[in-house]
Amino acid sequence: MMSQTHVLLSAAAFTKPGAPLRNSAALLGAVLPDASIYVMLGIMRFQGVEQRRIWDEIYWQEPWQFFSAVSNSVPLFLSIFVIGLVLQRFAKTPAVEFASVFLAGLGLSALLHLAFDFPVHADDAHRHFWPITDWRFFSPLSYWDSRHFGEYVRLFEGLIGIVASIILLRRFKQLWVRVAVGLALVSYLLVPAFFIWSMSTGS
Numbered sequence: 001m002m003s004q005t006h007v008l009l010s011a012a013a014f015t016k017p018g019a020p021l022r023n024s025a026a027l028l029g030a031v032l033p034d035a036s037i038y039v040m041l042g043i044m045r046f047q048g049v050e051q052r053r054i055w056d057e058i059y060w061q062e063p064w065q066f067f068s069a070v071s072n073s074v075p076l077f078l079s080i081f082v083i084g085l086v087l088q089r090f091a092k093t094p095a096v097e098f099a100s101v102f103l104a105g106l107g108l109s110a111l112l113h114l115a116f117d118f119p120v121h122a123d124d125a126h127r128h129f130w131p132i133t134d135w136r137f138f139s140p141l142s143y144w145d146s147r148h149f150g151e152y153v154r155l156f157e158g159l160i161g162i163v164a165s166i167i168l169l170r171r172f173k174q175l176w177v178r179v180a181v182g183l184a185l186v187s188y189l190l191v192p193a194f195f196i197w198s199m200s201t202g203s
Helices: 003-014 020-046 051-056 064-071 074-088 094-120 150-171 175-201
Strands: none
Touching: 003 020, 003 094, 003 150, 003 175, 020 051, 020 064, 020 094, 074 094, 150 175
16 A cells, blocks of 8 residues: 555544654554665665666565565564553653553554555565565555556555545644645545656656
8 A cells, every 4th residue: 555545544543632652653653664665765766776677676686675574574563562562561650651652552553554555465565474484465456556456456545545534634623734634635646647657757
């Protein structure tokens, strides 16, 4: 799924007004599994590497496959979530309470990200259970590939984004939140269009 969908989902599921620490953890957890991809893309594009070569070749090489496995590891984020829960039982100081809330929120949000990614990655499946195993689930569905019903998955993903956005617009009244949600909705049109354009031009 696209990153903005993960952000909207986690925000709708876990954020609430007046809880900045909880909200920050939820948003960070929503984007962390995709972080290695954005770092790779930024470095390669800065070096002038063509977009098609990035996805067809470099993405599948080390160290990027290792970073992808780490950032999409269910055991890793489950461990972070459990550590947060354990710390909550011993939250005797503000620092421990801060860490417990943040780690639990980050881990849970990242796990939600991975749960929605798991069924929509076909040929580009992640190693979701690294380091226990390198097994990948090659789904019959893809969030982008038309050979694996990508058009229908994108439609469903868009509906999820719209529902999550409505929840957030009803929950938060601040102008900046409404602007951010609006930009996320617009990105459902702009991001795929830019990706298609850049691939077709080979830039």
